[in-house]
Each structure stands twice: as structure tokens, then as C-alpha cells.
Amino acid sequence: MAIGVGLNALFVSVELGTGWWAGSLALLADAGHNAGDVVGLLLAWGAHALAQRPPTRRYTWGFRRSTIYAALFNSLLLLAGCGAILWEAVHRMGTPVPTMGVAMIAVAAAGVVINTLTALLFMRGRQHDANLRAAFLHMAADAAVSAGVVVAGIVIVLTGWTWVDPVVGMLVAIVIIVGTWDLFRESIDLAIDAVPRGINTEEVTKILAGIPGVAAVHNLHCWSVSTAEKALTVHLIVPEATEHQRVLEEASAQLHQYVTINHTTIQIASAASHEQRDRS
DSSP states (O other): OHHHHHHHHHHHHHHHHHHHHHTOHHHHHHHHHHHHHHHHHHHHHHHHHHHTSOOOSSOTTTTTTHHHHHHHHHHHHHHHHHHHHHHHHHHHHHSOOOOOHHHHHHHHHHHHHHHHHHHHHTTTTTTTOHHHHHHHHHHHHHHHHHHHHHHHHHHHHHHOOTTHHHHHHHHHHHHHHHHHHHHHHHHHHHHTTOOOTTOOHHHHHHHHHTSTTOOEEEEEEEEESSSSOEEEEEEEEOSOGGGHHHHHHHHHHHHHHHSOOSEEEEEEEOHHHHHHHHHO
16 A cells, blocks of 8 residues: 555656646646545555554544544545536636646656556455455556546647647546545445445344244344444344343354344343333
């Protein structure tokens, strides 16, 4: 991750300076996207470090949720940047600004190389690691966006059509918004303790209710402790006290087989104790 951050941070500084000097909105848009990637990597890095800190008496879960807030902030940052790019692009469509196509081509071509190299750093293990696979696809998409800026520069050099620059800037912003929107929605869900994606609580309830000896399933809650950890709590009504241990073991096995949950709490009680608790 350190190599990827370093390469992209260096490229962002060059791309921002050149985009400003050449008057290229497409370059500035791509630089903003890459800057968001750098910030996102740094946020993820810092949040991961916080998540590794042990729990305390006050923070019994530790600081695992920092990864959720890092993802949410990163998505908001990217969407805000895209809004600024679209606003400027619309303005430039009405009043075109002279753009240096050769500078666009040179810097964006460097972006294709750097983003491709960064993607290759995440290539190993991506088949078995969702985080590595997401990073690989993100960097590959960045390389494709930079390639689009190269094409815009070539068109401007050959035709002199300066309107191509804001159009490409708008397209870059739209591509980023499309890619970021799902991350934004998922981050909101994580922040408000929605059921994690891939888990169907109705299906989980049916699985638990189907265990022999279970009379009812109550108070099932499932949420994300961090972007990589899930927790589940549930109350099972088992009338026969002699069946409690067997049901507990089978319920744990069924949950583990259905979906990976890092923290599972299963409370088992007889129907009588459950009714008495409700009356109290």
C-alpha cells in the first residue's frame, strides 16, 4: 500500500500543476480523482491501524468502526469533488478556455503507466481477497480514465476543439460518481447499523427456527462492527432445558456455514423464562 500511495501522490502533484498550467479541466478532474484515491488509501491505512488497537473499558469494541467512517468520508469527498468538476465543466462549455493538448497527452500517458503499475501491485491474491480485488479494479479503472484524457489531448491537438476538454472532464466526473455511489450507499448502511450485504435475516431466522428443539426465534440483530467484521445476536426459545447445549452448538455451526460472522452471541432460554421476562 505504501508504494501505491507514494506513486499516486507524486503523480497527483505533477498532474495538478500541469493541469493548472495547461488549463486542462480533464487533467484537473483526473488529478482530483487520483487525489481522492490517495486520501482514501491514507484514510483506510489510518483506520486499519486504529482498528488494530485493543478494546478498553470505555471502548469495548475498540476503534473498529473508524474503518466505516473512513469509507463514508472518502465517498463524500469524492462526490463533492465531482460536483465541483461538473460545475466548472458546464461553465467552460459556454466559455471555452485554451488548452495545451500536448501537455495533456504527456501527463495523462504517465498516469496510464503509474495506475497500471499500481494495479499490478494488487494483482497477486486478488482472487481470494475482496479488498485486493477492489483495489486492483479501482486502479485499472483509473488507468482507463487517464487513457481517456490522452484521447482528448490527441483530439485537441489534431482539431483544435477546446470543448473536448470540458466534455472529457464531465465524463471523468460521471464515471467517478457511478463508481463511488455504491460505496457511498454501503457506507451509509454501515454507519447506521443496517444488516450487512449478503446476509438475509429472514433466511437466518428460518435456518435457526428449523433446528430441532427450537420453538421460536426472537430479537435477531445483525450489523457491521467494521468494514470487515460482522456481529449477530439472537434469542432462541428452547423449552427443553436438556436440549440447550445441543441447540447452541448446532446454531453456531449453522450460522458459520451460512455466512461468516466474526462475533456471534446466542441466548437460549425456556419458554417460561421468556414469558416471565416479557411480563417484567
